[in-house]
Amino acid sequence: MPKLNPTVLLVIMIGIGFQTAFVKSITMNLIVAGVTLIYLLLAGVKWRYLGVMFAISLPLAFATWVSFIAFGTGNTIHLAWVYATRLYAYLFLGGALTLTVAVKDLLFSLHRHAHLSSTFTYGLLAAFNLLPRVRRQVKTIQYAASLRGVTYHLWSPHLYFKAVLSALQWSDDLALAMTSHGFSEGFPRTDTINDPLPKWQWLVAALLIAAYAVGAWVIQPR
Template structure:
């Protein structure tokens, strides 16, 4: 609920909120049905907990990705949470490749239609070709990073430093208290 409120406060579009509600529905229902109908205990409470947990993960992830700049998020994860540079820049590269992958899939489908081959959105052949294109891009990206002097496990300097302020810590503690106090106080 807090993740949903956070997204609404940051003025996420209704279309994006509906997308976040519909996409995890199938995996959440799968968890619910598996636990409730096919587990030895058939525990309704536990099935509901897992169902809602899927939406918690989705809304928290959306809170990170939809309300912040991807570059600032990657830099913050690297500088403040000490994630490896390879992971931070790899996730940033993957995020920036999404529009290129969409264009590549459109190009692959168009090329197939020119040859009389219909590649629908569920066609494994379409996604196999898209994966091959993405692998080629990843190799080019790795070469570009090496040619620009990126060396892993070496100390790095940052042009733009992202600091965590006392206000950020205050928000974190406040949100945790709002979430945890009712849990501690309930019988």
């Protein structure tokens, strides 16, 4: 099965996700969750990842269901199932993008097809590439503090204050590195990455969003 372009996937996710926030339909939530789950399986996502997603979200869905049953007003049973199933609709809808597309591919696709600015694209890419270094820096700060008999927990504000100071220094180094590699803000750049987006994929996005709109606002299943 050919994968959809990251830009098209993002448009589908926003188009359907925005409507889902206002639709109180258990059936539509299950349809969204089911269709996106099938797409994830066809895209080659491992069952293990899907199982972890389901296991982590199950207590949240159950807590949502119980809270509406216990404290809701009106048709509490229907609303409880609506919000519990909506959680899985959003979960798998977001997973269709995040589990099948790398951050780099998404950013370059948006840069090419949605005209995302070069500064924003490469700035975000640099930030994501710095995440492993941030984790190492946090561990280094904790280790240095432990040598002085001080313990920095993950919720300690001192830990994040020191990490922010390190990140500010990295931002200057990053700006110098981008300039030395020929990056000039506001000037055109040569695209070296081929990211095809066939017109039929835009048609698929429009049909899916329109089909959801018809089902949610015209047919209006429970």
